[in-house]
Amino acid sequence: MTSYRFGTVPEVVEKLGSVDYLSDESIATVVYLADRLGKPVLVEGPAGTGKTELSKAVASILGANLIRLQCYEGLDEAKALYEWNYKKQLLRIQAEQGREMSWEDVETNIFTEDFLLERPLLAALRATEPTVLLIDEIDKVDFEFEGLLLELLSDFQVSIPEMGTVVATKIPMVFLTSNNSRELSEALKRRCLYLYLDYPTIERERAIVLSRVPELPETLADQIVRLVRSIRQMELKKAPSIAETLDWARTLLHLGITELDADAARTTLTVLLKFQTDVEKVAGHLQIPPRPSDN
Amino acid sequence: MLPRILDFTHALRDAGVPVAISEDLDALRALAHIPIEDKEAFRASLATTMIKTEAHRPAFDTLFDLYFGAGRGPKALEERDEADGEPGTEEEYLDDLFRALLSGDSQALRDLARRAVARFGRVESERAGSPYFEYRVFRVVDMNTMLGRLMRDMEEGLTPLEERMWRDEFEARLRKFREEVQAEVRRRLAEYKGAEQVSKHAVRPLPEDLDFVRATRDEILQLRRAIGPLARRLATRLAMKKRHARKGRLDVRRTVRASLSTGGVPFDTRFKHRTVHKPELFILCDISGSVAAFARFTLMFVHAFQAQFSRVRSFVFVDTLDEVTRLFDNEDFLVAVDRMNQEADVVWLDGHSDYGTSLDRFWKQYGNDLSRRASVLVLGDARNNYRESAAWVIKEMRKKAKRVYWLNPEPAMYWDTGDSIASEYARNADGMIEVRNLRQLEDFIARVV
Numbered sequence: 219m220t221s222y223r224f225g226t227v228p229e230v231v232e233k234l235g236s237v238d239y240l241s242d243e244s245i246a247t248v249v250y251l252a253d254r255l256g257k258p259v260l261v262e263g264p265a266g267t268g269k270t271e272l273s274k275a276v277a278s279i280l281g282a283n284l285i286r287l288q289c290y291e292g293l294d295e296a297k298a299l300y301e302w303n304y305k306k307q308l309l310r311i312q313a314e315q316g317r318e319m320s321w322e323d324v325e326t327n328i329f330t331e332d333f334l335l336e337r338p339l340l341a342a343l344r345a346t347e348p349t350v351l352l353i354d355e356i357d358k359v360d361f362e363f364e365g366l367l368l369e370l371l372s373d374f375q376v377s378i379p380e381m382g383t384v385v386a387t388k389i390p391m392v393f394l395t396s397n398n399s400r401e402l403s404e405a406l407k408r409r410c411l412y413l414y415l416d417y418p419t420i421e422r423e424r425a426i427v428l429s430r431v432p433e434l435p436e437t438l439a440d441q442i443v444r445l446v447r448s449i450r451q452m453e454l455k456k457a458p459s460i461a462e463t464l465d466w467a468r469t470l471l472h473l474g475i476t477e478l479d480a481d482a483a484r485t486t487l488t489v490l491l492k493f494q495t496d497v498e499k500v501a502g503h504l505q506i507p508p509r510p511s512d513n
Numbered sequence: 514m515l516p517r518i519l520d521f522t523h524a525l526r527d528a529g530v531p532v533a534i535s536e537d538l539d540a541l542r543a544l545a546h547i548p549i550e551d552k553e554a555f556r557a558s559l560a561t562t563m564i565k566t567e568a569h570r571p572a573f574d575t576l577f578d579l580y581f582g583a584g585r586g587p588k589a590l591e592e593r594d595e596a597d598g599e600p601g602t603e604e605e606y607l608d609d610l611f612r613a614l615l616s617g618d619s620q621a622l623r624d625l626a627r628r629a630v631a632r633f634g635r636v637e638s639e640r641a642g643s644p645y646f647e648y649r650v651f652r653v654v655d656m657n658t659m660l661g662r663l664m665r666d667m668e669e670g671l672t673p674l675e676e677r678m679w680r681d682e683f684e685a686r687l688r689k690f691r692e693e694v695q696a697e698v699r700r701r702l703a704e705y706k707g708a709e710q711v712s713k714h715a716v717r718p719l720p721e722d723l724d725f726v727r728a729t730r731d732e733i734l735q736l737r738r739a740i741g742p743l744a745r746r747l748a749t750r751l752a753m754k755k756r757h758a759r760k761g762r763l764d765v766r767r768t769v770r771a772s773l774s775t776g777g778v779p780f781d782t783r784f785k786h787r788t789v790h791k792p793e794l795f796i797l798c799d800i801s802g803s804v805a806a807f808a809r810f811t812l813m814f815v816h817a818f819q820a821q822f823s824r825v826r827s828f829v830f831v832d833t834l835d836e837v838t839r840l841f842d843n844e845d846f847l848v849a850v851d852r853m854n855q856e857a858d859v860v861w862l863d864g865h866s867d868y869g870t871s872l873d874r875f876w877k878q879y880g881n882d883l884s885r886r887a888s889v890l891v892l893g894d895a896r897n898n899y900r901e902s903a904a905w906v907i908k909e910m911r912k913k914a915k916r917v918y919w920l921n922p923e924p925a926m927y928w929d930t931g932d933s934i935a936s937e938y939a940r941n942a943d944g945m946i947e948v949r950n951l952r953q954l955e956d957f958i959a960r961v962v
Contacts, residue, residue: 247561262567400753444681478674
């Protein structure tokens with residue numbers, strides 16, 4: 219009988235809330251099912267909506283180690299799974315020189331635990347402690363590597379030719395995040411549960427802002443999230459993320475602003491927006507007159 | 514339950530959402546772990562196991578509503594409507610709606626949407642099918658009047674900033690209300706005709722599949738939103754392709770240098786990268802009424818990944834041609850496309866497409882700028898209003914430039930009908946390609962760049 223990590227969906231919501239990750243029912247359902255079905259979760263969505271945060275929060279409520287594999291183009295088995303420490307092996311062979319040893323002896327000597335460099339994926343498989351594996355920005359890797367992941371994520375085992383097959387002692391919770399810079403293969407998607415993290419609703423974002431910046435007056439928080447929502451509906455080069463909303467809230471707090479007016483918005487808009495054209499467009503939409511010094 | 518879920522899966526597949534058998538099984542397995550009577554948990558479980566791209570989510574939600582919404586037949590529907598109680602006057606209803614919109618209570622809005630459809634949406638008719646229609650509701654509930662009323666209520670010493678924020682807020686709430694009404698009309702239709710019948714027409718095509726020329730206003734907005742992400746995805750794909758393609762000869766010096774750390778054994782081989790020249794791009798767009806939307810989207814799309822080209826020069830024409838490159842230089846390309854329509858000097862005579870004059874003008878004025886590193890894209894339906902074709906320009910262009918392609922937004926079966934002289938141009942270009950939606954545009958660009 220396998221033991222599950224979570225009892226019910228509301229329990230997940232509550233636990234995530236206790237580590238300041240404000241989820242909703244659909245997020246919690248996916249996390250809950252990932253545990254129950256033993257399946258990895260593929261998390262997609264715009265930048266800065268808490269994709270990476272989610273796996274950190276899950277690790278934290280489970281008291282688990284978070285093992286993180288940051289993906290990039292050209293990532294290969296040697297960097298992600300395991301590698302033989304060939305420099306150490308060479309040294310060993312040289313040290314053994316002169317002594318009478320058969321090839322078999324040498325081989326069994328140098329392909330052992332001592333010479334194995336464990337990389338994140340293997341580490342997650344062999345972990346005896348509770349573990350959450352985060353594979354970040356999976357859309358950056360090449361197709362070949364996706365194939366390797368596929369095998370790993372469906373069976374949770376991997377074979378090392380010199381040592382035999384490593385099977386996961388306990389299936390870890392796995393999160394993959396993607397910024398959707400390319401389509402992932404159908405096969406990989408089929409193996410995963412899917413979660414799309416969009417910009418939060420006004421209510422949820424207000425709660426997030428208030429929990430992260432507790433000193434903020436509620437009315438100001440309300441104005442902030444509504445203005446941000448307004449801005450996100452425009453066609454911009456880069457829409458503000460949750461992280462930027464939080465930055466903005468902190469900025470206003472530090473400046474001692476208690477009510478958001480045109481003046482406050484104009485001077486701090488650059489915290490929220492990262493392109494000059496976007497700043498101008500938003501200022502126009504909100505009918506904020508340009509800075510006097512700009513004229 | 515099981516047959517219903519299987520029917521639902523079929524409807525999803527019919528709507529173009531690929532659901533694999535293994536995903537179906539996952540969904541069923543997931544249902545064993547959740548309280549099935551909790552509708553939101555049920556929806557979330559099906560979604561996470563069956564839907565693997567956000568673009569498919571609207572189709573999923575629409576169909577989910579139809580298949581698991583109600584389904585007890587018209588009789589039950591009428592009984593429920595009666596249970597809602599005695600309806601008040603039209604004014605009273607509008608007052609209720611006004612209050613709900615003001616407070617933003619989403620549950621109340623949902624109820625009001627249902628009441629509105631029951632009350633105003635019904636048309637007495639002899640024909641089979643559902644008697645409920647969306648337009649009937651909005652004949653009574655005028656969205657603009659409502660917005661005006663809401664804004665008037667707020668207008669007590671509001672700063673322009675606050676006014677803007679409230680306007681955006683109310684518009685969002687009104688949109689929500691409209692969506693609720695549409696969903697309710699669909700649900701009622703499903704009660705009369707069965708979910709299977711309704712689902713065939715209920716799901717709107719994905720933004721990538723929308724026809725440029727036939728898109729409605731709402732759809733055009735959707736298209737504009739879809740362009741950015743799509744272009745980014747394509748740019749990454751092209752960049753990857755290029756990086757892989759340019760692996761060149763063995764770099765002996767760097768390989769030997771790298772081998773020093775392994776005692777002279779060349780473990781790591783290093784290669785020289787070949788530099789790839791980026792092409793220059795000339796785009797000539799017909800922006801006369803019939804194909805303007807197509808030209809706009811193509812221009813936006815191309816400018817969204819400008820980095821792939823050393824330079825993009827844009828020209829627009831109706832019956833004469835003008836260069837609009839400067840508009841795109843350091844401006845938001847969305848704004849540029851809107852400005853282009855007002856500022857470009859493209860009408861000379863009567864405002865009907867004249868490909869001959871326009872091509873002729875391009876050749877005389879800019880023809881010398883073409884080189885072997887330039888690619889030319891001509892965009893238009895090749896409907897020349899029975900004028901001179903000047904197809905020789907295309908032929909000359911092809912001699913000087915690397916490639917000349919013609920993108921035609923008309924279905925290929927209509928080419929050469931009426932005043933279309935598609936094949937006359939196609940003969941002289943490297944190819945004429947049918948591009949009616951974003952997907953075809955993406956395919957084309959991925960293939961040739």
